[in-house]
Amino acid sequence: MENPANTRKAMDSGSININVERLNLMGGAGGPGGQATHSGNGGPGGLGEGARIFGRAQNVTINNNSDSNRILDTVLEAKLEQWLNAPDPKEKQLRFCDLENRSPCSWLFKDPKFIMWQTNFGGLLEIQGASGTGKTVISSMIIEQLFKDQASLNDINSTAIAYFYFDFTDLDKQSVENALRRLVLQLSRQSPVPYATLAQHYDSCKGQTVPTYLELLVILEKLLRILGRTYLVLDALNECKTEDHDRVVHLIHRMSEWSDIQLHVLVTSQPLDIFEKMFLSLKKLSRIRIHADTASDDIRLYISNELASKSELRRWKPEWGQIMNYITQKSAGMFRLAYCLLEQLKECVRLYDLQEALDSLPDNLHDIYARPLRSIPKKHLSDVHRLLHWLVFSERPLTLAQLEDTIAFDFSDSKHYTFDPRRRPKCGVFMKWLLVLVSIQPSNPWESMLSLDGLYRGDCTVRLAHSSVQDYLLLEQEKHPSSCISCPVHVIKEAAHRLTAQTCVCYLLHFSDHPLDATTFPNYPLATYVAKNWWYHLQRCSDRAVLSPLTMGLLEAGSDQYTALNRLDWNPYISDPNWQSCLNPPLYLCAILGYIEGVKFLLEGGSDANAVGVHFNNIVSTAVQAASTRGHLAIVHLLLQSGADVNTESSDGTTALQVASKNGHIEVVQLLLEKGADVNMKGSDGTALQLASAKGHLEITSLLLEKDADVNVDGRDGTPLQQASDEGHTEIVQLLLDKGADVNAAGDGTALQVASKKGHIEIVRLLLHKGADVNVNGSDGTALHVASAEGHLEITSLLLEKGADVNAQSRRYGSALHWATEKGHIEIVKLLLDMGADINAQVGWNGPALQLASEGGHIEIVRLLLEKGADINAQAGWFRNGTTAWQCAWENGHTNIVKLLFKHGAIPSVTEARQAPRRRASPSSTKCNASGSSSEGEDDDWETGF
Template sequence: MDPLSVTASIIAVLQLSAKVLTYLNDVNAASKDRAKCAVEASNLHSLLFSLRFRLEEGTADTPWYTAIRDLAVEKGPLDQFKQALETLQDGMTDGGLLEKACKTLTWKFKKEEIAGILNRIERLKSLIEIALQMDHFKLSQAIKDDTGFVRTHVPIIQSGVDKIRQDQDSASHRTLLEWISHSDYPTQQSDIIERRQEGTGQWFLDAPEVEKWLSEPKATLFCPGIPGAGKTMVAAIAIDHLLESVHKGSAGVAFVYCNYKAQGEQDVSSMLAAVLKQLVQARPSTKEPVERLHKQHASRGTKPSSEEIFCALRDVLAQYPTAYIVIDALDECRADDGTRFQFLTKLRDLQTTGDLRLMVTSRAILEIVKEFRDALTLEVQASKEDVKRFVAGQIYRLPNCIQRDLALQSKVQGKIVEAVDGMFLLARLHTDSLLDKRTPKEVKLCLDKLSKGSAALDDAYGDALERIKGQLPGDYERAKKVLSWITLAKRPLTTTEICCILAVEPGETELDPENILDIEDLVSVCAGLVVVDPESAVIRLVHYTTQEYFERTAHKWNPTAQQYIASTCLTYLSFTEFKSGSCATDKDFEERLQRSQFLDYAAKNWADHTRAVEGEVLELAGHEQIVKLLLENNANVNAQHGYNGNALQAASLAGHKQIVELLLNNNANVNAQGGLYTNALYAASSKGHTQIGGRSGNALQVASLSGHIQIVKLLLKNNADVNAQGGFHSNALQAASITGNTQMVKLLLDNNANINDYTGKFGHALQAALRHGSELWIKMVQDNIATAVIQLHQDMEELEHTCI
């Protein structure tokens, strides 16, 4: 190796070490190991600089140069140091993924991993120090000794390096999968299967249709069922069985739980991506198609299209000899925009390219049933044996009078099995209906009244609501809030979010930590209609039919629910903590989200909730920031509703000058009619808010009637129509004339008010003035003699005619 090659090797190492030193200084940690690495790498960096310049000064034919070359041989000291630097770099940047995304660097190394790196740095530092002494004999011997050391310890060092890189690969793999899909269906699977009563669902696994599906290439199994039959649990049982079987084979397994609450997130791309994520997660060696998409899109900040995800999924499936995909609750997948049909089409296209076996559960909706007319079909319904097992498993929750009486337990099981008629959900609701029955007589009376047939679910939900209403007032109100939020929320809520939500108090500017409830208390007041999934920490209604029931009956049990939700969102977003504006860094933003658990939901969904009741919420108009938020999100500034008519009238009536100006600047209609005060300017003028101006409209008559001279001047200055018609007194001049306010009349006449307008209850202005004394009449005649005389004759004729 010539001197230039040695110098080039040193320069390459210098460049890498400079980069790593930058990372070490930027890393988000105060670790002593990190500091020691930074110091030692910096010292060696300086020594290498000196060695580089010494090489450039010398000649190539000296023995010292010959010895120096051995530093740069393959797998020699410089290579060892370079490898240590690369390990540090990859560990801090997750293989470069975080670096590209400009994320915060973190320190993830264990002490034993750093010990090997520091040892390697120290060995090279010693060699460089000897090299700088220009003693080629000493340098040659040192390199020889170092080579022997490395030969002995390389397996140990390499093992540590391999472990670090393995961890880095795992972190990179997780980052890649999270990029392709944020879904977490495996967590949902864990939550569902955890609720399985031992032994239930075996009938499904033993069915010949299932056996055929499991063994027949490209088979499709369709599992329809009535609401509450247990379709989701059957899907979970099938998935659990597949996952257990896969451990013994090489098949791929993926699944999607369709959810009415997540329709906005469950489009074709996201569901295909979720399947792709699970298959690559199970077999990392198949990740290349996803890496290709990441390389193509991540640096540009774009997302792959549905077709690109489909192609990647097809390529991954090609690496599996067999794959099973389970889709639960297809009926809850959005249909009106074509999502359901397109998703099914993509899955069938995948079946044509390989051995993909598809299982789908759904309500027996005609258009879905038609899609599976050629598939294996197995109806899902709760077997009597399963219902008995379920009820037996719930006895521990029931009152003592049942727990200590075996005969009564048997009666409970028999009556509930008889009543549910294949509906697992009804078994749960009927069991919950016994929770407050404290004597055998109460239990038996309740069992005798258990509803059956098509109306049974509604009856059960109605009974549950009656139990909720029968609680203490505070618990009843809490239950109403919880049920309203879960029913109307745009996405599933976590337990942390719901506890934070219920702590928000109207009119407050911050959250009081002493007002936060325990999730157990919130669940307990909802009479079994609400459950918590422990793995995902999601709080939800017990079933889709519960959602449908509450949506149908919302006008009865909580007609103001949407307004309450919108107001809660707006109140929260108006908290003092958020007035500082957006966060300066990603770290600050993450910390804010951690502190403010309701912020993510409120910020993303407040506008949707508000649009449903924008009339009521806009009418509040009490906070400028809220109004800005509403307007920025296309709220209807002229929406008519309620006592005050619209937002502009409400703000005018309340005297909010800044809000009125904001509304007017956003095209609020100053002449909009409606509400008690007819329009906004009317409202502002009648209350005497001189700081609130108008631009046109019959507010002048109200100001004139009320004697608010400053408001009239402001309105006229802003081009208000002095002769605008409308309202009880028709126009401003007539209203002023009624009051006998000479100054007001003069002001209006000076601004070209038409004295001859003949409208309204009192005719024209002179007739109105005539009713309230001749002084004003005379003044007006003096100022407008010609017109007044003509009008006087007309008035006298009319008076004579009236007398006759």
């Protein structure tokens, strides 16, 4: 995969030639999209022409202008999106923005706490309310309003906005780590140099691993410091998975500590004890609680709009006042309850029916949900009950066809369900009893949910309509309010996981005598889901051992069902006739998935503990390496006890200890060391110590050092000290120095140089205190060179204070003054000149600083250099054939700089005069200086003649 960081660097240096590979474009050009909304998206375009490119490489030459930058940003964005694979909240934002009769949230936008949150330097605001009070609608309104404000103020470059919706219906959208991935992608797109920060991280790991939670926090902080004023909206914290609640607390606390950043964080949540304790401990927290009367005006407006817009309710216009009073009183500030009550009134066809319905309207969601469930015929109740198990606990929302496949079984044998396609219900017939509990959406917004025969289409997505439905179904029977209608079905977590796990395994076992063919996918819609998620459900089943004999039938090496499992999970459309040779052994599969009962069963059956398989990026590794990568401690222990070699190398040269150290699994690291892992064994990415130091795992770094890891081992990415300095891990840098790390060890650069380049000032101070040589010259020059080039003013000043040679020349690019000038860092240029930088020093290839500033369009730096006595007629080096500052500016279209140089006495040679074309600068030749302003201006129409 092409290196994103290099792509970004190439954009800054004229024309580039990129090789576009493996783009896998899935469709042709579509029609024009609709007008953009303030959430950043337009309506759908027309249908495309079909796929045209699949893995074909093309050489594309791109010139350095705004169009080419957009092209490169699009390529880079696609690569980073694929790398981070974060769920996108745009679809939900658009869905809520398009809701009919959405609450205007007028009460919120007038609330003093909200106004202070939006206008102060920064802060944290929580909007708290019970289930059904419209918090997600509120979030969508806030996000939309933020984008409106940004657009109206033409403020897109000084205000950044990012958001994420946690979602109880989709496991991927319940992860704090996934939320952070999406936030950094959104913010990276809005940074001054789009995606540069993320591309650096991609470069550091070569796209082989995604950032950990802690690494994402570091990236987030970097982006926030670059962007300035930023608004983050996190909706429905209570819908993140339970095991991530502590991580939510850590994230909010961490962001609240960044008091020097203009960070405005808004979260919504139901009241939860763990969040209550967290918010109470935060000093700068504001909280808005939604009570029954908080949004009463908005509730009445919502009811009024529904009555006027829905044909089933318009007929009752004389009774609108009565309906308004009833619904407002019964809903008690809950939009969800108001919606459900109005839905019940739509069924009324006579005034008598309406009056009876109004008199019997429930005042709680429990009764709303119980009524349709109690109407289900007894013969269908068990099937509907199983559907509800899947709706609550599926890994992601299922289509209607997939959902109906989950009950197409003969369930009479509790130990082995038998899949029978004849037991599938007819498209959506059970949905009539679930309409108030579920939301049914077409696969495409512009398509109908119904087929020509009036039945639901199988590709419609079905999910629970609201988190209150899930709360209701999971509530233990004895905890239902005594005044409410009893619930005829109840979803028990343990039973649900056993049902879903057993259904998955038995569905796959069906392929033992029904081999895969061209009809598999249309005839078995659930196939790909169960192949990818059987282990997810199995891991959540408390009595997995009971299901082990059944599961072992699935994991029979060489069987049709195991072949089907692998093919469906890997690539159901693969055409390579030799693909079966790549199947992983069952033991390897169980090890990487964390299925310990399967590992035990297979080892007892004689499987080789050193079984090898293919994992990420086609790397061949052993089962113990696979388990170590994922942190499956018990499985690693079991494999080692069964004779697995602790020091076997994978095909890329890494060991179990190295991958466990890299991924932060300290207990696995400890076990591997106890079992004889070689602490100094070197893989393609270095030793375990190098990997732990680079990734910021302090405890593992300390443990490895205690076990005599070589503190000064060198490698492709440098010593542990250099890697920790490069990534900004201050505590690890301190630990390594205390353990004898060589502060001046050099490869491509010393620790001081890489820390100076990345802007880690605390590490720079620490290294200088420990005796780092400030003037060591590496491949990128000295620490002063790289700090000046990257615009780190405070570090540049510190290095000069500590004796950095202001006129030291790098091997290729000249002095620090040349670096700072070329990059447009005017404050650093001023500092270097004040400290005695030679203003007319020649940079080996390109000439003195004035030429670089003139070529780059940095007019303020040109003015400064002229004021400080730069030789206006000095000629550049051999690389530029002796050109002067005047010609550098002219050739790059900076006519205002040309005019400035003439005013200060620039004298073109006869040769230059003859070579320079007589022309007017065109808009396409306009460049931008470091501050983002055009280098053209009032002089755009100025011509020079000779």
